[in-house]
């Protein structure tokens with residue numbers, strides 16, 4: 436077993452966190468502000484992504500619907516990643532590229548917010564969801580990595596949180612850190628206490 440892999444993952448993570456602490460403050464504040472506005476206006480958050488990012492979408496929705504660090508009323512959020520019947524029927528009858536966009540079409544309303552997560556910024560189903568959200572009049576927050584990919588260029592994106600780094604797992608670790616920070620900021624703004 437190569438123990439260098441352990442120290443490398445830890446140290447790379449520390450260095451990436453240090454870089455992000457310098458670059459992500461403004462986009463994190465903007466993203467939190469859009470989330471708060473959406474929720475205060477009676478809107479909801481729809482979250483999507485593939486693989487580890489699907490887990491991140493669900494993790495974030497659970498923290499809003501149930502709780503993060505304080506007990507408060509539930510906040511409206513739905514992950515588009517967990518209904519096997521919905522996802523398999525859309526993929527089977529239409530295409531895998533439409534598994535999120537079809538759900539955005541069905542559930543999204545003007546004033547709602549899409550959280551689109553892709554480490555490569557290249558996932559067609561996530562890009563299609565952002566396009567559909569734009570058609571409906573929803574804002575989108577994008578979490579990407581690497582150079583942001585095609586997703587990062589999409590004109591429907593209101594706030595872009597990019598982790599400018601090559602390794603997918605390290606990007607995902609920063610994404611979940613960003614999502615936890617967003618939960619803190621939202622709870623603090625809406626309920627006056629992040630801890």
Ligand SMILES: O=C(CO)[C@@H](O)[C@H](O)[C@H](O)[C@H](O)COP(=O)(O)O
Pocket residue numbers: 485486487488552553554555556557558561603604607
């Ligand atoms: O968790 C990991 C790798 O750390 C994988 O499951 C990863 O999420 C999957 O390969 C995804 O399909 C990648 O999609 P994306 O982040 O490029 O949109």
Ligand SMILES: [Zn+2]
Pocket residue numbers: 487604607
């Ligand atoms: Zn992963």
